[in-house]
Amino acid sequence: MNEGSDSRQPSAPDRRLAAAAESQFRRFGYKRTTIDDITAEAGTGKGSLYLHFESKQAIYMAVVEASLERFVEAASRLVDGSEPVPTRLRSLVELTIEHYGHDELLCASLFGRSGLVDGEVARMAADFQRTRIRDLIRELIVIGQRERSVRAHVNADAAAAVLFEIGWAVVRTALEGDSQIPLEQALTTLNEIVGLGLLPRHD
Amino acid sequence: MNEGSDSRQPSAPDRRLAAAAESQFRRFGYKRTTIDDITAEAGTGKGSLYLHFESKQAIYMAVVEASLERFVEAASRLVDGSEPVPTRLRSLVELTIEHYGHDELLCASLFGRSGLVDGEVARMAADFQRTRIRDLIRELIVIGQRERSVRAHVNADAAAAVLFEIGWAVVRTALEGDSQIPLEQALTTLNEIVGLGLLPRHD
DNA sequence: CTGATGACCAAACTATGATATTGGTCACAC
């Protein structure tokens, strides 16, 4: 069995299908990609797709999940860092802007403003991403509380939800280029407010 | 001249047109309200509308501006209060939720999720509302800094922009009923983070 | 003469029917 440089290499069909799907979804978006597009690129018959994935939606979600894991790996390294929690939060926001600014597929499904994907599958993909990112924030708060660098009085779930909304607003504004103030200033101000609060401190 | 209880009372045509427009826009939304609807209710000819307002958009914006002033008056009373700034902020968020939950016309133009209004005029109306609310927040911060109850180090413009995004996210989530956590808890957590920050305090 | 009116019209929108496309299925071939 020669498994050399043949471009139609005999890897598992589900792998080939997933890779073809990612390629087609990134080029045409969910709405315009057909099952025939995917299976032609994967070199399988149309019906074979349903041996491995339940539906067009299911293979799209698989692509979204794999794409998001790339982001989550980088983000987890930030969460595990040693800087103050607000600084790590700021870095997480920056990484999100950077990553989503380069990943049209994730961006389209999370913000839903393009013609590339809409309807139920877009909602599912967005919920998945939101939940995953919110979990990262929660983890960061719990770590901070364990390190005693975050006030113990803060409820981790509620704070994660609130901070997610905050970070998401900044990310959305940055990606839409629709900001009232420069991004750097917004991040700095956010860092201050989230870290130190508005009230005077007597540290 | 008997100006008694006649329903077609001889008030100024621009007043009658504005009132008729508000009535029709609230009932049918911008998209479905026609100029004939408005002028029929106002008791004028169709062309008379253009003696007082430049376009359908212009009369809609006049209605939005008048409606928003009702909200701003109540909100200004909060801003001028004497409680801690984060508490006033929280009250402002609560008032916004309350007011927008009852004003479908403002809500539709600000959030743009209904079929009542869309396109350029919705953007204009939303920008107007955002700017006005952001100004209220800025005023609150400046007052707090003057009272020395807000840290002087915070840039008022940047903080107003960031806090607006924060409050807006909470308002939107509350009105969409799509929250991960109870609203009361979100408001409490928001109050804590915005007021005290995440970092330990040695007050 | 001045201001109000509503008929008019170009542009936009809507409805409808015909046609094309596509996700999913399964009988058939290997």
Next chain:
DNA sequence: GTGTGACCAATATCATAGTTTGGTCATCAG
């Protein structure tokens, strides 16, 4: 037993005819 692609119901798209509407301005009334 497994993979395939023809098939089909459901959905989407397109073309066309008809309707509606924002804005204009000639006309009329006071």
